[in-house]
Amino acid sequence: MKLVRYRSVDGIYYGVESEGRIDRLAGEPFEGIERTGKEDHLSDVRLLCPVERPRIFGVAYNYRQHTDESGKEQPTLPVLFMKPSTAASGNGDAIEYPSDGEIVHYEAELVAIIGKGGRHISKEDALRHVLGYTCGNDISDRIIQRQESKFGCLLAGKGYDSFAPLGPAIVTDLDPTNLDVILRQNGAVKQAGNTRDLVYPVADIVAYLSRFMTLLPGDVIMTGTPAGVGPIVPGDELEVEIPGIGVLKNPVVAASH
Secondary structure, three states: OEEEEEEEOOEEEEEEEEOOEEEEEOOOOOOOOOEEEEEEEHHHOEEOOOOOOOOEEEEEOOEHHHHHHOOOOOOOOOEEEEEOHHHEEOOOOOEEEOOOOOOEEEOEEEEEEEOOOEOOOOOOOHHHHEEEEEEEEOOEEHHHHHHHHOOOOOOHHHOOOOOEEEEEEEEOOOOOOOOEEEEEEOOEEEEEEEHHHEOOOHHHHHHHHHHHOOEOOOOEEEOOOOOOOEEOOOOOEEEEEEOOOEEEEEEEEEOOO
8 A cells, every 4th residue: 555645735635545546544544544535636736745743763874885885883783863853855845955065965765654653562563563664865964974973973964954855655565675775866876775685674673763762653764775875966856766665756955044
């Protein structure tokens, strides 16, 4: 099932999309799917970020080849960070390049969306707590990130408004252990990985996170990026594609302040 959050002429809704038709839902899909009987057409609506103002968790160095290209030692446990809810944006939304930015990178990622909250979730039960999966781009200001990392922090460099594009849909019936993760910059493939190479798969991440905190419906987990990260500049067009989910497209623009 492919879930979309969208703006129609009469409001913002979730719906189940198939072949260009959207079955409108009553409320949010995290606790259950209730169809209203109303139908919208994909061509008539604007897709929005799949979750409004979510908590965003990230996992650093979760592909060994990316760890190697970063010049880091492979961590012996999941290295977690958070992005503020204001970083979240949707398909087609602009990524704002900071006015004082020098080195800003793309990072294509598989993203898990929590459907059923919980604490102390077992690895065996973890995927039952996942509503579905979407595409994400963990935009990162490397200069700020490197300055922060010296002191054991990872927030501001990844936390600018618009630095967490998500979308275009949440797909519920995917195997997260074998998905291609592709990034194109102005049409050229820059990243081409597969989630089978994740050091910590989705189930491990969900279980590990829930040891320390209660996971909530709508929480977003960015699972890490494969090798091939690189710089962006205003004017770029970025695409993150995960077959079975779709393509997340975002232009890069210069921030106005």
